[in-house]
Amino acid sequence: MRRHPFALLGLLLLVGAAPLASAGWTASWSFALDDGYITTTPQTDGTNIFLRSSGFWVDEARPEVVALNGQGEVQWRVDNPNATQHDMSPLLHIKRTSGDCGNSGPSLLVGWSDGRLERLDPSNGTSLWSITTEVDVWGITGSIAKDGDHVVVSTRTGLLRVCVATGEVNFSASTGLGWRNGPTVTEEGFWQGDEAGRLWHVDRNGSATVRANFSGYLRHPPVVAGDHLLLHVQHAANSTLMAFNRTSNSTAFIASSGPSPALPLRVSGGALFGDSNHLTSVRCEATCWLEDRMNATTNGAMKRDRSGALWFPINTPEGGWTSVDVSSNLTFGTQSTLLTSVDTYGTAAPLFIGERMYLGNDAGVLLAHEVYYADPPPFVYDPAAAVGGAILAGVMVGLAVLVRRTSTLWGWRGLSAVALVLALMMLPDAVREWNAEAPVVQGPVTAWNETWPQAWRDGHVLIVEFEDRTLMEGGYAGPTTVEALTRQGAGDMGLSFEIQDTVLGPYLTAFDGQEGYGWEYFVNGERVPLSIADAELNEPSIVHWRLASAR
């Protein structure tokens, strides 16, 4: 009789685990919040995962921020006993800042519904500073944007620019009543919508003006596409996609769409929009137009994986996650659905770290998935290792016989030859492992340049420096390796490139046919001693290619 509970448990585990192993991902571990929903996309410092909860006020439970390591073990957790509303401001992890207001190390910026903006130490959750902003039922609900050595955050009734290092307020501007209306940073200042449908511009002195008026709600950060700002205006039963020309101050209607807009996602040449009815792509050149549309239900955040596929949670009671292939001209291709054992409503986009994906939804469970290959080759016994071992053993026995019959010299000769062959065979793997642990070689520091378009801040920047010219592109959110970024960025720059596969990994030999004495690359000013396929970009980075002779 005792076996029955175990048999039932086993059956439940099988049933629960079965749906996870589909669509190229397999579940590895899960972490359940004691109480609360996961409504915002988890963040990472490249190793750890930071997630926040919203909702639930059961007994002592309050919204919190939790740090997990790569195995799902809690590193620290910080709650907010004063929270009385849902916390939906996405976390922002910043590796470091430097500038006139001071230098800062790693930071986790948290906006709370009780109006507090707090900087936590990502290593232990210690509060480094905290400032209070106004509360009108809610406090901070929108995203936080990085602006050099400052962050910009939409408060309940305005906009605040704060030094990351010190927490000193640079300015506080009054705008309209807002909800989830994060700011967008551009070179000329900051853009923000409000609940009255007004598009605000706040210049770098903190002076706020209304630049356009839409009838509806502007609840997400405007998306920069060239001279245009793309906006998803929410109405009671539907929404409209609008373009605002920053130069001419003119507005243009693009399309009508469904209710409850998702957070738009900037992509090269335009943006992707979601709502309860559609997923829509919009492209801009001199004007903006609807490029493609498909049926979907997504009201939260979206993200692209390392292959460029778009992922978003399906915000229905049945839930699940959809992935869609998006072409370079923003047309939609094959889509697939990933179902898990805890599917329900969801608004948080997946977090991708290397070949891992983390999914969180309103069930309050974070699921870690690892990539698997849908059609693994059937297991075939490879006798190479056994044959190699046998040959090695045979050689050693032969050497022993040789030494016994002739002289020690012949033993050394044989032994040294075998050692050399083995060393040469092991060299590629040894170099790869060794360089992964080797200290970083500092190169020319490539810091953020204030003359670059602010729209690039949320993505990677690619710089290709020739002897006579330097090309750059930015704002890439999709690529997660230097190789992927280089392929995409060079294509956008119109540069041809040559990449050779070697035993040490792929290496780039030429841009536009120019080889010189080789090309080398730096990530945020540090030369990375890894193959471009192995060099991961887990946060917005500046990748700088230059000729090795340019020193």
Added chain:
Amino acid sequence: MFEAVGVHGPELSPTAALVLDAVLVASVFTLLVAPARQKTADMALLGTLVLACSAVRVVMVPLPNVQPVTVVALLVGARLGAARGVAFAVLVALLSNAVIGDGWWTLFQAMGWSLVAVLGSRLDVGSSESVHLSRLAGASVVAAFLFGSVTTLSLVDGSTTAASFVSLLVQGLPFDVVHAIGNVAIVAWCAPMLMRFLDRIDTSLEHVIEVVERHAIDG
């Protein structure tokens, strides 16, 4: 891979490369030809060794950092003295790089093998009948790391700090280890044969120079 094959340092202009090669050839001339007592037959034998080693180096390029030249430089230094060892090292670097690829790094490779030859000149490796193989093998391991360190200097530029130079050295360690293992294998297989060849060259020149050098140092 963070850098393409062939990244050794700054590219030289044709004029700079010509000046560099001229300086290296002049140093060889000074070391080999200027002394009046150098025999033509010995010069021919040494020249043969230079050509053979250059050819072997070119042929062995596909094997990463297996460098027979290092062991030969060590032996030439040991048997013929520092001056001819340095001349051998410079000539092999110049000739083989003319095929593999010439540049700023040639200077540092020539310096590296020259230092190895000087190290060899201070080494008692025995005679062709009785080679001190273990001592030679040990010296060849040291020579591998010495050569690796000197050639890493070719990557130094204005932005290089002591810490980043150490990082470069550390990154090159796997290749230096292969170099060292290759040296030991070459010593085990080829040292006696090379010693017999080198014994055919008159060592008297070096004896004279060594005596003069020692007197100068004593003075």
